[in-house]
Amino acid sequence: xxxxxxxxxxxxxLVQVTQDLVSxxxxxxxxxxxxxxxxxxxxxSTPLAQHQTxxxxxxxxxxxxxxxxxxxxxxxxxxxxx
Numbered sequence: 001x002x003x004x005x006x007x008x009x010x011x012x013x014l015v016q017v018t019q020d021l022v023s024x025x026x027x028x029x030x031x032x033x034x035x036x037x038x039x040x041x042x043x044x045s046t047p048l049a050q051h052q053t054x055x056x057x058x059x060x061x062x063x064x065x066x067x068x069x070x071x072x073x074x075x076x077x078x079x080x081x082x
Contacts, residue, residue, distance in 0.1 A: 001016065001017065001018055002016075002017045002058070002081060003015065003016055003017075003081070003082050004017070004062070004079040004080060004081050004082065005079070005080045005082055006028065006065075006066070006069060006076065006077060006078075006079055006080075007075070007076065007077035008028075008030060008069050008072075008073040008076055008077075009073040009074065009075070011030060011031060012030075013028045013029060013030035013069075014028070014029045014030075015027065015028050015029075015062070015065065015079065016029070017058055017061065017062070019058075023054050023055060023056060023061075024054065024055050024056070024057060024058050024060070024061040025052055025053070025054055025061065026052065026053050026054075026055075026058075026061040026062055026064070026065045027050055027051070027052045028050060028051045028052075028065055028069065029048045029049070029050050030048065030049055030050075031048060031049070032048075032049040051065070051068060053065040053068060062079055066078075066079070
């Protein structure tokens, strides 16, 4: 199961690619904008945001995911496999 980094805006997202019998799924995880904790002992428990794309090949699925990211973030980097 390959993993990639993708710079989206001012942060780095993690992309996980999975394959089943008929297609590939690419899931992008990133930390959404969140408020700062108000007290020193308060923990920010904001869940990770995610977006999925589906395709017939890994390249197609990653391409669709990057196209979605370009529409929603600026700037967007190329994928870096990790």
